[in-house]
Amino acid sequence: MYMQTTHSHHLSLHDESILYTLSPQSKILATLLIVVSIAFSKIINPFQIISHALIVLLIIKFSRIPVKTYLKRLTIDIPFVLFAIFLPFLSSGNNDAVFTFFSLDIYKTGLLEMSAILFKATAGVSMGIVLTAVTTNIEIIYGLQKLKLPSIIIAIMSFSIRYIDVFIDEFKRVRISMQSRGYIEKGIKTLLPIAYASGAMLIRGYERGERVYLSMVSRGFNGVIELQDREYNNSNYLVLLTLISIIVLIMDLQI
Amino acid sequence: MSKYLEISNLTYEYPDGYKALNGISFNLDEGDSLGILGPNGAGKTTLILHLNGILGAMDSSIKLDNMEFIEDNLAQIRKTVGVVFQDPDDQLFMPTVLEDVMFGPKNFGFSDEASMKNAVEALNMVGMNKYQNKAPHHLSFGQKRKVAIASVLASKPQLLVLDEPSSNLDPSSRRELIDILLSLEISIILVTHDLPMALEICPRSIVVNGGSITQDGVTKELLTNDKIMKENRLELPFGFALHHLDEE
Numbered sequence A: 001m002y003m004q005t006t007h008s009h010h011l012s013l014h015d016e017s018i019l020y021t022l023s024p025q026s027k028i029l030a031t032l033l034i035v036v037s038i039a040f041s042k043i044i045n046p047f048q049i050i051s052h053a054l055i056v057l058l059i060i061k062f063s064r065i066p067v068k069t070y071l072k073r074l075t076i077d078i079p080f081v082l083f084a085i086f087l088p089f090l091s092s093g094n095n096d097a098v099f100t101f102f103s104l105d106i107y108k109t110g111l112l113e114m115s116a117i118l119f120k121a122t123a124g125v126s127m128g129i130v131l132t133a134v135t136t137n138i139e140i141i142y143g144l145q146k147l148k149l150p151s152i153i154i155a156i157m158s159f160s161i162r163y164i165d166v167f168i169d170e171f172k173r174v175r176i177s178m179q180s181r182g183y184i185e186k187g188i189k190t191l192l193p194i195a196y197a198s199g200a201m202l203i204r205g206y207e208r209g210e211r212v213y214l215s216m217v218s219r220g221f222n223g224v225i226e227l228q229d230r231e232y233n234n235s236n237y238l239v240l241l242t243l244i245s246i247i248v249l250i251m252d253l254q255i
Numbered sequence B: 001m002s003k004y005l006e007i008s009n010l011t012y013e014y015p016d017g018y019k020a021l022n023g024i025s026f027n028l029d030e031g032d033s034l035g036i037l038g039p040n041g042a043g044k045t046t047l048i049l050h051l052n053g054i055l056g057a058m059d060s061s062i063k064l065d066n067m068e069f070i071e072d073n074l075a076q077i078r079k080t081v082g083v084v085f086q087d088p089d090d091q092l093f094m095p096t097v098l099e100d101v102m103f104g105p106k107n108f109g110f111s112d113e114a115s116m117k118n119a120v121e122a123l124n125m126v127g128m129n130k131y132q133n134k135a136p137h138h139l140s141f142g143q144k145r146k147v148a149i150a151s152v153l154a155s156k157p158q159l160l161v162l163d164e165p166s167s168n169l170d171p172s173s174r175r176e177l178i179d180i181l182l183s184l185e186i187s188i189i190l191v192t193h194d195l196p197m198a199l200e201i202c203p204r205s206i207v208v209n210g211g212s213i214t215q216d217g218v219t220k221e222l223l224t225n226d227k228i229m230k231e232n233r234l235e236l237p238f239g240f241a242l243h244h245l246d247e248e
Helices: A024-039 A046-063 A067-084 A108-133 A137-146 A151-180 A188-218 A236-251 B044-051 B071-080 B097-107 B112-125 B141-153 B171-183 B195-201 B219-224 B226-231
Strands: A097-101 A104-107 B003-013 B019-029 B034-037 B062-064 B081-084 B159-163 B187-191 B204-209 B212-218
Touching: A024 A046, A024 A108, A024 A137, A024 A236, A046 A108, A046 A236, A067 A108, A097 A108, A104 A108, A137 A151, A151 A188, A188 B081, B003 B044, B019 B044, B019 B212, B034 B195, B044 B081, B044 B159, B044 B187, B071 B081, B081 B141, B097 B112, B097 B141, B112 B141, B141 B159, B141 B171, B171 B195, B187 B195, B195 B219, B204 B219, B212 B219, B212 B226, B219 B226
Parallel strands: B034 B187, B034 B204, B081 B159, B159 B187
Antiparallel strands: A097 A104, B003 B019, B003 B062, B204 B212
16 A cells, blocks of 8 residues: 655755755855845956855855756756846847847847846855755754744644655555556546546645644644754854855955 | 543534444553454544544543543643554654654653653664654654654553554564554553454453444453454454464
C-alpha cells in the first residue's frame, strides 16, 4: 500500500561547502540583505554593479554548487528574461530612441531597464539558489523561527514540507490505480477523472489535517510548536560580504 | 484493585445524526490490559477518541482514576492516556524523529532536559534510537509506527491506547511490535482486527458491534466461541487453531 516516499523537492546538496555548516538564520539574513542591496543598486553605477557581481560570484564559488546544477536551477530566471527583452522596444523615457531594429525603435531607457532587470533578477535568483543548495528545508524553517517569524507561519511552512511528500505519494497511488484500470491520459477530454481525483485528494487532505490535529491535541498541543536548538558555526566572511554589499549601495561611488 | 477507568452508558452521535456509540459501559482495573474487537465501522475509533477527551469532552459518563472528564482535567487526562493513531503519518509531523517524540513531553510541561531524556528512552524502547535526526517521511511504514508509539510513550502515560497497531505491518515488524507492547509495564487498550495479537496481549476483551458492547469476557473464550465470532463478524486467520493453547 505504501510506496517509498518522494525526495524530489529536496534542493539542498550534501556537499563539503563551508556555507553548509553556518547557522541558517545568518544565511537567510545575509541573503536577504545582499538581495535587497542589489535590488536598490543603480544600473548606471558600474562600481555598484561590479562589486555586487563579484560578491555574488564569490558566494557561488563558496557554495561549491556544481555549474550544471546551478545553470539548471537558474532556469527559473526565464520569466524575468522574457519580460525584460521586450522593454527596449516599449519603454521610452523622452522618446530617446538609440537605433532602429527592423523598423522598431529601441529606446535607451528600455535598454537600461532591461539590463537592470536581467542583472538584478539573475543575481537575486543566484543568491536564492545558493541558499537552498546549502541549507536543508528544516534548517530554513529553523532559521526563520530564530529570526522571530510568527509561529503560525512557521507551523504552516513546516506542515507543508512534512506533508507534501505524503500528498504527492497519495496522488501517485491514485493515478497508478486509475492507470491500472485502463485509464490513459490523452487530451483535454480525459482530464475529467483527474479533476475528480483532485477533488477526492482535497477531501482526503482535509480529513488528514483533522486527524493530524487530533493526534497533536492528544499529545497536549496548546498552540506552540518548538524546534530543537541546533549547533552551527559562525562565519565572519559572510558578515563581511553582507556589510560590503550594503556599504557599496550606500557609497554610491561613481567610477 | 481499584476501578481505574470507568465508562458508564456512553453515547455519542456525530453531527450528521449518525449514532456511533450507544450505551457503552465497561471498567478497567489498574494495570490491566483490554482488547477492543469488532468489525469495520463498529465505533471502535470513536470510542478511542473519547478515552482522552477528544470527543464528548464534557461527558460525565467517563472517569479516569476518579477524575471527571471536564475541561480542567483534560491536560492531565491526555498525559495519562496516550493514544497511538492508526496512520503514523497523522502522528509524526515534526521535521525530525527526535523533535516529534519530544513534542508530547514538552507540551505536558516536562523540562527540555527531561523531554530529551524521555524521548531517548522511548526511542530506545522501540529500538529506533539511531534514527533520531531522520525526517519521519524518510522512514519505512513499520519504523514510522514504532516512532509513533515512542512519541506517545515519551509522555509517560499510564494507559496506552493503540488503534489497529498491526495494520499494514509485515509479520516480523508485527512480532517486534508485540514484543515491545509485552515489555511495557502499563495498561494497554488494544483496538484491533488482529485477533491473535489481542489474544497475546490482552487477557480480557470486549466486542463492539453497531455502537454497543455485545460481549465482555476472557479473550480466549470469546475467540473459541463460534457463535459469538460469527455474530460479530469476527474470524481467526485461516489455519489458526486455539486448541493447542489449552495444553500449555
